[in-house]
Amino acid sequence: MRALIWFGVMLLSVSLQSTVIPVLSIGGIRPDFVLVVVVSAALTGGRETGVLCGTFGGLLQDLLSSGPFGINTLSKMLLGLAVGFYERKVNQGNLLLPMVAIVAGTVGSTVVSMVIMLAYGFADGIPALLLQMLPMTAYHILLAAPVHAAMLWLKRRRALN
């Protein structure tokens, strides 16, 4: 049941990423909403939840996008795993936490994406990836707190029920 809820969350995230988020792009920069959700899911649910959400969300993104397959799956899975390690070491209620985590998460995800792009032989796309990293991080910081608050709400609801 718990896994199903996370699957549902990731389905919604990917759907939002492909429908609403492009409308909210600023200067052509689109935030990776799925990444923000994975970071929050990992912070609130732990490494298993992080890996589950990262893998599923990333896989959906890769399957639905026209980019190199695996960029999102691998980077988000690793991100979910890495952030999930801190689940019990931090105060989850602090909304500054996802903001800090998302900065590290965006940078880490970009690095992983660069490695995969190199492996695919798409080195030409790396400068663009680096150029959009900073504005994307800023955008992610804006999204991090509300998304994390929603995750905490969801977690409490599940605990209550």
Place this chain on the structure above:
Amino acid sequence: MKWFDKKTVVLCAAFITVFLLVVSAARLQNRYPLMAGIAASIMAPFDYVFSGVAGGIQQGTVFTRDVATVYRENQSLRTENQELRHVVFQLTEKAAENERLQAMLDFRTKSVAFQMKAATVIGRDPGTLNYSILINQGTGDGVRVNMPVVTNQGLVGHVMEVFPGTAKVRLLVDTGSSAAAMVQRPQSRAVGIVEGNPSQFSILRMRNLMRDGDVIKGDKIMTSGLGGIYPKGQLIGEVVDVVDDEGGLLKNAMIRPAVDFSRIEEVFVILGERNQARP
């Protein structure tokens, strides 16, 4: 050993599977069309719902942007409107000034018998009972006390005080002002004295007219040249009413001045006749 528990094994297996999938996709240029089709089918209803939301957001964004654009344009047009109003005001003012000055110039050209000095009204009497104006010509410009002041419309008054750069002109409508006058009509030529009317600023009174004097409504009244201040032939106004003097042998004529005293802006000071102009 915590790191080798069941969950860790599952995580490692998942990671390896994904890694192999990625490597396989990269090597074989394979995008797993079957899986992609399933994913697209699963996502379709969600995308359908959220695309409506996205459309709403987009419309809202466009609307907000349009409102902001309209607001900016409105501000810009308001500013432009104010500037244009100011320009129109200035142009209207210039046109009026041009018209006045043209009329004054025509008058001056026609009045060849007199040497005149053009002057601009720079002030008006601050009191409430007296009517005088301050002009920007004084002793340094040849202006002297008792010199007549006229416009192209007619007689204005005379210089009552003169200073180095300015002069004060007593208007004909002032109650202390008087001018020897006569009816212009050749059949009449009745004479009298025109003075300010204390009961009505806009109307002059011509007194000392004989009861049987030939004065009728519509007669033009001009200076008679008697009295030594005003030269003969300057238009004063038009008779609007004739009333008998109480218990006397005389009658009065009410005259509407030819000059609109409330709107005088430029005047001429008559320095003298052309052949005997003062220095």
